Amino acid sequence: MSDAIAAAAGSAAATSAAATSAATPSGDLADVKNLSVSFMTDAGSIKAVDKVSLRIPRRTIVGVVGESGSGKSVTARSIIKLLPETATTSGAVMLSNRDGSKELDVLKLSGEELRRVRGSEAAMVFQEPNSVLNPVYTIGWQIEEGLRAHGLKDKKELRAKAIDILKKVGIPDAETRVDYYPHQFSGGQKQRIVIAMALVLNPGLILADEPTTALDVTVQAEILDLLRLARDEFGASVLIITHNMGVIADVADQVVVMYRGHVVEQGDVEQIFYHPREAYTQRLLAAVPRIGQKLVVRDVEGRPIERRTDWRTEPIAVKAKGLTITYPGHLTQPDFVAVDGVDFEIHRSEVLGLVGESGSGKSTTGRAIAGLQRxxxxxxxxxxxxxxxxxxxxxxxxxxxxxxxxxxxxxxxxPLMTIAENVAEPLIVHHKYSSVADAKDYVGDLLEMVQLPRAYMTRFPHELSGGQRQRASLARGLALKPSLLIADEPTSALDVSVQAKVLELFKKLQAEIGFACLFITHDLAVVDMLADRIMVMHKGKIVEHGDADDIMRHPQNPYTQKLLASLPVPDPREQRLHREHLHELLAAQA
Structure with missing residues (x-):
């Protein structure tokens, strides 16, 4: 068992005796009845959720899956009425407290009543930590803010609780880093901090919107263990929204499948995985990437699209020798070595996969290659x-x-520019087109290439879901038809069905254009589908590298073995065995 989970388990034993000894109240913790949500825009009213009904039983983890824009996040936000003023709702969202003594229709609560419910009865973990964390306050202050809002004033107690919850979610050296600012953490670490903010008041219902999207697989396994701990030790219920079917197989007791604002299927996890009734659910499961499943793309006549030349014979596009990248310290803090003397090469037309934990130096390496980091x-x-x-x-x-x-x-x-303006920006900067209007047709082609309608050109980034924004980001990255592409988690925010299409597109374009690519990801199944070689990075060093097949099937380094064991398998029965193997491996390496 990891240090983070061990700390959480120890705290649970001390604080949840009453919850576990008392009988769990009967009935559901939350009951969504015929929920409809519409948003008023300049183009008229848009219905995001249409007569959705679902139940969240007590001490249960309910997984919600579906494509980007299917209404998953809107449904979750409606449970605590965290919707903009432009939203119009109908139906009911009945939320009970922990002891079952009171049930409220959240949609009818006043602002003051909602403030009392949020955090203490139900809390939310958001998809993008940068949109949640305030850059001018320390993360300790931001965690304490929720406690202060609910009446805790003692400064020593506030700080102790903030440090304790940071330890639970796996932030190292929590006593010191509680005084750090958001920019001093990696993307995955910031996501853990957001989860800590939601867990600190021990709510009865945790609404987790893509809580593991930015996390590497090892930390993801710890967070999923924490969600199980919240259910088993603290008696909480969890509604988890994710596009990762491996995560659903790992933690969910029940599954809700959504499509275009409707619930198309719901049932227990084994029924959904092994006996899906709806065609959409079957397509969703078929699109899930799996280890050992190489991606083959075909032309209109069904012939495999292959690269014209062997990448091994191509010239070298990128070569690093003893590459070191250091961030200077401030005041009493020492310098931080993010990349520590690494050697590697990337050939033209090659895809080099770079995997490792958050904070291992992956993104820093990519930024250095792109000229964005000294x-x-x-x-x-x-x-x-x-x-x-x-x-x-x-x-x-x-x-x-x-x-x-x-x-x-x-x-x-x-955020002040439309999607068309954002995608066209590199084209105008490099004088390929004189204006956005001049580039309109080409930008429209780029959006359609990544499965976005041309109508989205006039929308602003905040009007797109997380997955839709990621597709637009991919369109912008490919706009200049580069000879070298740095792809930093390019499919992390995509649901599996769209991810499959984007990966096929990526593979096709890479074969046709022949660009060299550094593919940075924490999804080992995705990198196995695409990469020619894989490089494993840990604490700024390359611990293992070689052909993709050798790394994925015969890992030599214990760290690589832990990474592979942490990857959730999209099969509930197999994943239970997989999780036991991970805990055995962690115990042996401790």
Missing amino acids: VSGGSLNVLGVEMNGVRERQFKAKRADIGFVFQDPGSSFN
Whole structure:
């Protein structure tokens, strides 16, 4: 058992005796009845959820799956009435308290009543941590804010609770890092902090909207163990929204499948996985990537699309030798070595997969290759340009040859610009088109290429779901038809059906254009489908690298073995055995 889970289990034993000894009240904790939600926009009213009914039993984990834009997040937000003023609701959302003594229709509550319910009775974990965390306050202060709002004033107690919950969600050196700011954490660590904010008041219902999207598989396994702990030890219910069917197989007791604002199927987890009734559910399960399942794309005549040449014979696009990247310390804090003397090569037309935990240096390596991060030591040659000591005027001409798909499209897009303006920006900067209007047809083609309608060109980033924004980000990365693409978690926010289409598209374009690619991801099944070689990174160092088949089937390094054991399998029965193997492996490595 990991340190984070052990700490959580120890705290649970001390604080939840009453919850576990008392009989669980009968009935459901939450009951959504004929919920409909519409949003008023400049183009008229848009119905996001249409007569959705679902129940959340006590001490149960309910998984909600479906494509981006299917209404999953809106349904979850409605349970605590966390909707914008433009929303119109109908139906009922009945929420009971822990002891079953009171039931409220959340949609009818006043602002003050909602403030008392949020956090103490039901709390939410949001999809994008950057949209939740305030950059000017320490993370300790932000965790304490919820406790202060519910009456806790003692400063020592507030700090102790903040440190304790940070330990539970796996933040190392919590006593020191409680005083850090959000920008001092990796994407996965920020997601853990958001989860800590939701868990700190020990609510009866946890609404988790893609809580593991930005997390590597090892931390994901710990967070899923924490959600199970919340159910088993604290008696809480969990509504988890995810596009990862492995996560559903791992934690869910019941599953709700949504499509275009409707519930198409719901049942217990084994019924959904082994005996799905609806055609949409069957297609969803068929699209799930699995280890050992190589991706083959075909042309209109059914012939496999292959690269024209063997990547091993192609020139080297990127070569690192002893590459070191150091972030300077501030005041009493020492320098932080993010990348520590790594060696690797990327050939033209090759896909090199880079995997590892959050904070291991993956994104920093990608940013250095793209010229977005200064190299501290060693050598990094990118498309013939030495990046150690490079000046912008030397590298500027190469920028048009490098595409970058960012991990968090919510923060990489300009919120004041339309999707068309955001996607067209690199085309205009590099003088391919003179204006957005001039590039309109090409931008429309790019959006359709990533499965977004042309009508989305006039929308703003906040009007798209997380998965839709990620597709638009991919369109922008490919806009200049780059010879080198840095893809930092390009499918992390996509549901499995759209992910399958995007990966097919990616494979097709890579075969046709022949660009070199550094594919950074925490999804080992995805990297196994695409990568020619895999590089495993841990604490700034390369611990294992080689052909994809060798790494995935015969890992030599204990860290790589732990990564593979942490990957949830999209099969409930097999995943139970897989989870037991992970805990045995962690115990042996402790």
